[in-house]
Amino acid sequence: xSDFTPTSRTKVRQKPQRGVYDRAVINSILxxxxxxxxxxxxxxxxxxxxxxxxxxxxxxxxxxxxxSRMFRALAAGAPxxxxxxxxxxxxxxxxxxxxxxxxxxxxxxxxxxxxxxVQKKLAAMRAxxxxxxxxxWESMQPPGEPELQGTMxxxxxxxxVSAKIRTGPPVDHEKEYVHExxxxxxxxxxxxxxxxxDPRGKAGIPVPAYVRxxxx
Amino acid sequence: xSDFTPTSRTKVRQKPQRGVYDRAVINSILxxxxxxxxxxxxxxxxxxxxxxxxxxxxxxxxxxxxxSRMFRALAAGAPxxxxxxxxxxxxxxxxxxxxxxxxxxxxxxxxxxxxxxVQKKLAAMRAxxxxxxxxxWESMQPPGEPELQGTMxxxxxxxxVSAKIRTGPPVDHEKEYVHExxxxxxxxxxxxxxxxxDPRGKAGIPVPAYVRxxxx
Numbered sequence: 007x008s009d010f011t012p013t014s015r016t017k018v019r020q021k022p023q024r025g026v027y028d029r030a031v032i033n034s035i036l037x038x039x040x041x042x043x044x045x046x047x048x049x050x051x052x053x054x055x056x057x058x059x060x061x062x063x064x065x066x067x068x069x070x071x072x073x074s075r076m077f078r079a080l081a082a083g084a085p086x087x088x089x090x091x092x093x094x095x096x097x098x099x100x101x102x103x104x105x106x107x108x109x110x111x112x113x114x115x116x117x118x119x120x121x122x123x124v125q126k127k128l129a130a131m132r133a134x135x136x137x138x139x140x141x142x143w144e145s146m147q148p149p150g151e152p153e154l155q156g157t158m159x160x161x162x163x164x165x166x167v168s169a170k171i172r173t174g175p176p177v178d179h180e181k182e183y184v185h186e187x188x189x190x191x192x193x194x195x196x197x198x199x200x201x202x203x204d205p206r207g208k209a210g211i212p213v214p215a216y217v218r219x220x221x222x
Numbered sequence: 223x224s225d226f227t228p229t230s231r232t233k234v235r236q237k238p239q240r241g242v243y244d245r246a247v248i249n250s251i252l253x254x255x256x257x258x259x260x261x262x263x264x265x266x267x268x269x270x271x272x273x274x275x276x277x278x279x280x281x282x283x284x285x286x287x288x289x290s291r292m293f294r295a296l297a298a299g300a301p302x303x304x305x306x307x308x309x310x311x312x313x314x315x316x317x318x319x320x321x322x323x324x325x326x327x328x329x330x331x332x333x334x335x336x337x338x339x340v341q342k343k344l345a346a347m348r349a350x351x352x353x354x355x356x357x358x359w360e361s362m363q364p365p366g367e368p369e370l371q372g373t374m375x376x377x378x379x380x381x382x383v384s385a386k387i388r389t390g391p392p393v394d395h396e397k398e399y400v401h402e403x404x405x406x407x408x409x410x411x412x413x414x415x416x417x418x419x420d421p422r423g424k425a426g427i428p429v430p431a432y433v434r435x436x437x438x
Contacts, residue, residue: 015267020290041323043305045261045270051231052261052268054305056327074236089259089270093412096355098420098433102347102365103373107257107354111272131318138323139312145403149318157319175420187361188430189423193415196309204314204391204405211404217314220408 007064015115016168026169035110035169036061038092038222040138044068045087046079059088060130060137065161066114067121067130072158080118080160088114088162095193099176100183106176108191112169118160124151130159141216196222223280231331232384242385251326251385252277254308254438256354260284261303262295275304276346276353281377282330283337283346288374296334296376304330304378311409315392316399322392324407328385334376340367346375357432412438 010027012018018025026032042059045052055076059066066088070077080086094108121130128148135143176189183189198220201213226243228234234241242248258275261268271292275282282304286293296302310324337346344364351359392405399405414436417429 020287041307041309041325043259043261043270043307045259045268045303047263047266047268050263051301051331052263052303053231053331054259054261054270054303054329056305056307056325058323071236085267087261087268087270089272091257091259091272093257095415096436098355098358101369102351102359102362103369105351105354105358107274109257109272113270115267115269135318135321138321139314139408142314142321143318146318147401153317153319175418175422180422183422183424185363186424186427188427188433189420190429190433191418191420192355192433192436193418194412195415196410197413199311199409199411202311202391202407202409204407206391206396206399207405208399208402211402213406214404217404217406217408220312 010167012168013166016113016166018168018170024170024172026171032112032167032169033061035092035112036066036090039090043089044076044080045089046076046084048079058134058138060133062133064164066164067133068118068160068162069130069134069157072156077158077160081120081158083117085115085117086162093194094173095191097176097191098189099178100185100187100189101178104176104178104182106172108172108174110169110171112167114162114164115166116162118162121159121161124154127154127157127159139216139220141214145214226383228384229382232329232382234384234386240386240388242387248328248383248385249277251308251328252282252306255306259305260292260296261305262292262300264291264295274350274354276349278346278349280380282380283349284334284376284378285346285350285373288372293374293376297336297374299333301331301333302378309410310389311407313392313407314405316394316401316403316405320392320394320398322388324388324390326385326387328383330378330380331382332378334378337375337377340370343370343373343375355432357430361430
């Protein structure tokens with residue numbers, strides 16, 4: 007697949023050197039994160055709501071309740087903006103205004119389509135689980151038809167897309183390097199902590215490898 | 223200060239048991255995170271852009287370039303939605319549809335006001351730095367007036383605000399606990415990694431304690 011073509015709506019204008027339209031880079035961001043922020047408009051008021059997603063080929067899938075105000079609006083064709091942000095670190099520069107945050111963010115503009123049909127919804131559910139916790143689906147019973155019916159699955163095409171990325175050390179002008187001050191980057195990463203067993207769970211079941219060795 | 227009163231626009235309707243309007247809880251979320259997502263509307267199209275923020279009392283401050291399309295729209299009084307999300311863990315339930323994500327999110331609706339004046343902007347800059355990297359400001363030279371002039375500072379009042387929080391183990395019905403399957407929570411946390419010194423930085427300056435012992 008070719009890279010994205012920036013439009014007047016997705017072209018990165020502020021610090022354009024951070025704009026990225028490369029499909030492989032954008033896919034890698036979308037595949038590392040699993041929570042996006044969905045922007046939509048109701049009565050002229052923007053709303054931004056976090057939700058889980060997964061990329062499947064050239065589409066992002068979302069799932070939610072058929073009763074959700076957001077999902078009903080999106081299913082009815084409301085224009086949306088889907089934003090994904092990974093925070094990679096803090097940039098400590100010589101100057102105050104040179105301080106920054108290393109991040110990788112993606113913005114997707116478009117409209118969602120409703121995914122219908124038990125088999126397609128089941129495939130989407132599998133993709134959600136396997137995206138968030140690879141290995142989990144195989145150990146489970148798939149959901150039945152009643153459970154699938156209460157869940158709405160939406161697909162957002164990856165058509166009008168751009169990324170913005172800041173990476174690396176401070177970029178202050180050389181003349182700022184005058185004071186005795188540590189400068190550099192403090193990387194940050196979303197890391198798994200010690201698993202907490204379900205108090206209602208069955209006793210004696212070991213923590214599975216896909217939990218013990220979790221990483222993104 | 224009293225707690226927030228949910229409005230028709232901020233009342234949590236989906237899983238209302240997750241809705242939180244307690245000011246102390248909401249402040250603690252806003253003080254732990256430092257990147258928000260700003261939703262705004264241009265020509266009927268919603269946009270969602272990540273940016274740095276800090277809470278100062280009953281307001282959130284934002285900063286950006288005076289040339290930024292978003293900052294110009296917000297400064298002109300465009301309605302905004304500011305969303306903050308902390309990801310706390312993965313919930314592995316007995317059923318596929320019982321799987322969830324532990325999170326703490328805040329939504330703020332309103333409009334921004336422009337902060338004018340060198341002293342007020344300087345105080346805001348100090349708040350940004352001290353929010354993201356406590357201890358850093360004291361070791362630095364404050365920015366001069368020209369640097370402050372290129373930066374726009376906006377304040378968003380904390381008036382129409384709600385939080386949504388999921389915490390704890392799976393909440394599946396007891397009848398789902400039939401299979402030999404590990405269930406529980408895998409906590410996730412944004413953690414500092416090994417600091418990376420600036421290749422252009424001065425040699426021999428030790429990593430300061432506020433970097434070495436960083437935590438949120």
